[in-house]
Amino acid sequence: MATHALAPATTAYRPGLYEWLTTTDHKKIGIMYVINSFLFFLIGGFFALGVRAELAQPGLQIFTDEHVYNEFFSIHATVMIFLFIIPILAGLGNYIVPLMIGAPDMAFPRVNALSFWMLPLAGLLLLSGFLTQGGAAASGWTSYPPLSEVGPTKSPGPGEDLWIVAIVLIGTSSILGGINFLVTIFKMRAPGMTLFRMPIMVWTMLVTSVLVVMATPVITSALVMLFIDRNYGGHFFDPFGGGNAVLYQNIFWFYSHPAVYVMVLPAMGIVSEVLPVFSRKPLFGYKAFIFATAGIGALGFSVWAHHMFTTGSVFLPFFSLMTFLIAVPTGVKMFNWVATIFRGKLSFSTPFIFAIGFLTMFLIGGINGAFSAAVPVDFALHDTYFVVAHLHYVLFGGSVFGVFAGLYYWFPKMSGRMLDETLGKVHFVLMFVGFNLTFFPMHMLGLQGMPRRIADYASNAGWNDWNLLASIGGFIIGISILPFIWNVFISLRNGKVAGDDPWEGNTLEWATSSPPPPYNFDRLPEIRSERPVFDARHGRLTPHDEMGPA
Amino acid sequence: MTADAPALGVVETGEVGQPTIIAEGHVARGISNPILGMLLFITSEVMFFAGLFAAYFSTRAGNHPWPPKQFDSILNPLSLILVATVILITSSFTCQFAVWSIRRGDRTGFIRNISVTFVLGIVFLLLQAYDYSLLFGEGMTLGSGPFGTTYFTLTGFHGAHVFGGVLMLGVILYRGMAGQFSSRHHDAVEAVSLYWHFVDVVWIILFSVLYLV
Numbered sequence: 001m002a003t004h005a006l007a008p009a010t011t012a013y014r015p016g017l018y019e020w021l022t023t024t025d026h027k028k029i030g031i032m033y034v035i036n037s038f039l040f041f042l043i044g045g046f047f048a049l050g051v052r053a054e055l056a057q058p059g060l061q062i063f064t065d066e067h068v069y070n071e072f073f074s075i076h077a078t079v080m081i082f083l084f085i086i087p088i089l090a091g092l093g094n095y096i097v098p099l100m101i102g103a104p105d106m107a108f109p110r111v112n113a114l115s116f117w118m119l120p121l122a123g124l125l126l127l128s129g130f131l132t133q134g135g136a137a138a139s140g141w142t143s144y145p146p147l148s149e150v151g152p153t154k155s156p157g158p159g160e161d162l163w164i165v166a167i168v169l170i171g172t173s174s175i176l177g178g179i180n181f182l183v184t185i186f187k188m189r190a191p192g193m194t195l196f197r198m199p200i201m202v203w204t205m206l207v208t209s210v211l212v213v214m215a216t217p218v219i220t221s222a223l224v225m226l227f228i229d230r231n232y233g234g235h236f237f238d239p240f241g242g243g244n245a246v247l248y249q250n251i252f253w254f255y256s257h258p259a260v261y262v263m264v265l266p267a268m269g270i271v272s273e274v275l276p277v278f279s280r281k282p283l284f285g286y287k288a289f290i291f292a293t294a295g296i297g298a299l300g301f302s303v304w305a306h307h308m309f310t311t312g313s314v315f316l317p318f319f320s321l322m323t324f325l326i327a328v329p330t331g332v333k334m335f336n337w338v339a340t341i342f343r344g345k346l347s348f349s350t351p352f353i354f355a356i357g358f359l360t361m362f363l364i365g366g367i368n369g370a371f372s373a374a375v376p377v378d379f380a381l382h383d384t385y386f387v388v389a390h391l392h393y394v395l396f397g398g399s400v401f402g403v404f405a406g407l408y409y410w411f412p413k414m415s416g417r418m419l420d421e422t423l424g425k426v427h428f429v430l431m432f433v434g435f436n437l438t439f440f441p442m443h444m445l446g447l448q449g450m451p452r453r454i455a456d457y458a459s460n461a462g463w464n465d466w467n468l469l470a471s472i473g474g475f476i477i478g479i480s481i482l483p484f485i486w487n488v489f490i491s492l493r494n495g496k497v498a499g500d501d502p503w504e505g506n507t508l509e510w511a512t513s514s515p516p517p518p519y520n521f522d523r524l525p526e527i528r529s530e531r532p533v534f535d536a537r538h539g540r541l542t543p544h545d546e547m548g549p550a
Numbered sequence: 551m552t553a554d555a556p557a558l559g560v561v562e563t564g565e566v567g568q569p570t571i572i573a574e575g576h577v578a579r580g581i582s583n584p585i586l587g588m589l590l591f592i593t594s595e596v597m598f599f600a601g602l603f604a605a606y607f608s609t610r611a612g613n614h615p616w617p618p619k620q621f622d623s624i625l626n627p628l629s630l631i632l633v634a635t636v637i638l639i640t641s642s643f644t645c646q647f648a649v650w651s652i653r654r655g656d657r658t659g660f661i662r663n664i665s666v667t668f669v670l671g672i673v674f675l676l677l678q679a680y681d682y683s684l685l686f687g688e689g690m691t692l693g694s695g696p697f698g699t700t701y702f703t704l705t706g707f708h709g710a711h712v713f714g715g716v717l718m719l720g721v722i723l724y725r726g727m728a729g730q731f732s733s734r735h736h737d738a739v740e741a742v743s744l745y746w747h748f749v750d751v752v753w754i755i756l757f758s759v760l761y762l763v
Binding site for chain 2: 107108111175178179180182183186187213214215216217218219220221222224225228229232233234235236241242243244247250251254
């Protein structure tokens with residue numbers, strides 16, 4: 001790219017591992033976020049396969065003790081939500097946001113390192129519950145009291161306390177990360193990078209960070225109170241002692257519903273970066289997309305009680321209406337994406353295919369979510385497998401496909417090497433087929449009344465075939481990860497050299513080398529629109545700008 | 551970084567070897583990074599206390615009479631706790647005087663005011679500890695009913711935040727005595743003072759809710 005370069009900054013030499021352990025470079029931290037989260041993805045997947053193996057047939061085959069089954073689904077969900085999806089999106093954001101806005105690093109690099117290092121610590125604390133008397137937390141990822149309170153038939157062991165401590169740590173990590181993102185985005189943008197020229201990915205990280213900063217402390221307060229109830233004889237959530245069990249649900253969901261958008265908005269940002277590049281078109285309705293993102297974030301704070309319709313203690317019409325309203329900005333985005341692809345010059349590279357996977361699967365997740373928003377329907381579907389189907393279509397079909405689109409898209413930038421396209425497509429096909437085999441049957445199971453969180457079911461309930469199908473699909477998802485890991489392994493060694501801008505991208509990360517230098521940019525193109533690298537490539541230059549075609 | 555390397559935020563745009571600073575927009579315009587970071591952190595703290603207050607009001611609405619009869623007499627606002635309240639409010643003023651001093655470049659005034667703030671913070675914590683010991687003596691603990699649980703959780707977390715604030719004040723006092731702050735360079739002081747005011751405001755709300763309302 002550079003026809004002449006300034007002497008690159010020489011940093012103090014530190015041997016490899018020590019450098020990674022002590023780094024404050026947002027790119028290295030971002031990559032560590034991704035690797036750490038991916039390891040927890042494998043761990044969470046292991047627990048999921050345990051659950052599916054048990055449910056493949058009626059009767060107890062794998063787990064002789066149903067309590068262990070409870071631990072498995074609880075830790076599966078906790079790991080996937082708190083240690084995989086949220087951090088891997090934060091990690092991708094960590095890597096890409098400073099590059100996209102032309103900044104040399106995040107605003108608080110050392111706080112950034114702190115945010116990261118809390119995560120493996122929290123993960124180890126959480127999993128160490130398995131080593132304690134009574135096992136790991138087993139009251140679901142929601143940990144509702146009274147199930148999560150101390151008591152013989154509740155959660156007597158220290159596993160539940162370790163769960164609380166781990167989630168508080170992860171929450172603190174998220175809050176510090178969110179503050180860091182907001183200050184970075186508001187204060188560190190390159191000259192010319194106005195708010196309405198920022199890439200959509202940066203906008204989604206902005207709204208996500210607002211949600212994190214305002215919602216995560218609320219779950220911290222709920223968990224602190226739960227901890228006090230459990231360990232110091234408190235009475236917050238104990239109805240017999242003057243407390244209120246539904247209070248926990250209110251405070252928990254005040255965080256955990258916005259958290260759903262924390263888990264999906266950055267994935268929407270990734271998809272919004274990928275689709276225009278591989279359709280050779282600008283994103284349709286850039287500003288509409290931004291306002292829709294902000295709208296989802298704002299509405300996200302007013303819908304928490306739709307998780308609690310059946311408690312009978314929330315105002316149903318309000319929360320139902322607000323939930324339906326969320327479909328409006330989401331629908332706007334769906335039209336943005338479809339209109340972006342429409343009549344584009346499509347190239348079906350792996351990132352694009354995963355982005356299409358996101359669009360289709362997230363659409364299903366949105367539609368079955370709208371069903372559950374209707375109060376009478378929800379009364380029938382609450383706590384059935386229909387809800388499990390819905391949340392996986394949103395979080396797996398949506399977020400995880402988005403995450404993989406992002407990984408395939410930015411791997412060349414992170415490593416300087418291209419991933420293999422054939423293996424990528426094998427990965428996609430296996431994951432797409434496995435995903436639908438696993439989770440589509442859960443709609444039917446839910447409509448037939450199968451409850452969530454059960455280790456066993458009657459063999460004459462009519463649920464056998466769907467469950468077997470779901471279990472087969474689950475293992476196909478497991479297998480689909482193997483070509484991905486192999487792909488990363490061989491591509492790092494022998495992959496095609498990527499060059500600065502292998503996809504002919506639009507945004508600033510493609511204006512620097514792959515991988516970028518520690519300070520990110522030797523030079524920046526002029527920023528005149530939300531697609532500065534596109535502008536530079538197609539000669540929309542000012543006289544003193546030297547960015548040649550990449 | 552070596553001397554001939556480009557400084558961060560400096561981008562070469564013109565002739566060879568003529569780096570031009572085009573990152574002027576980065577320089578000291580608007581709110582500084584540490585202060586914005588602290589404001590956002592305070593936002594998250596507000597939400598944390600909002601969760602605790604929500605639990606307090608919910609619990610209070612579900613329990614009558616409030617406070618329970620046996621604890622009614624010990625929650626007298628015209629007692630030691632009023633002294634503690636006055637002390638904390640005073641410390642907010644001295645903290646602000648310290649900020650104004652360092653803005654003028656008056657280091658002596660800054661150190662004097664921040665020392666007073668630091669000591670007042672410690673006195674508040676000691677008074678709170680003494681008050682706790684009196685309450686424990688009356689048999690009121692975290693476990694004694696919803697009133698004890700909410701009272702000690704809310705005041706305890708506030709106390710923990712005061713403790714954190716005292717640590718921060720100690721750090722900027724130490725740095726101030728080392729001569730690290732000037733009229734142009736004192737973001738840390740501004741940030742800590744914002745935090746200290748926040749802690750003070752939480753206490754005013756807490757005192758009103760627990761003792762007056």
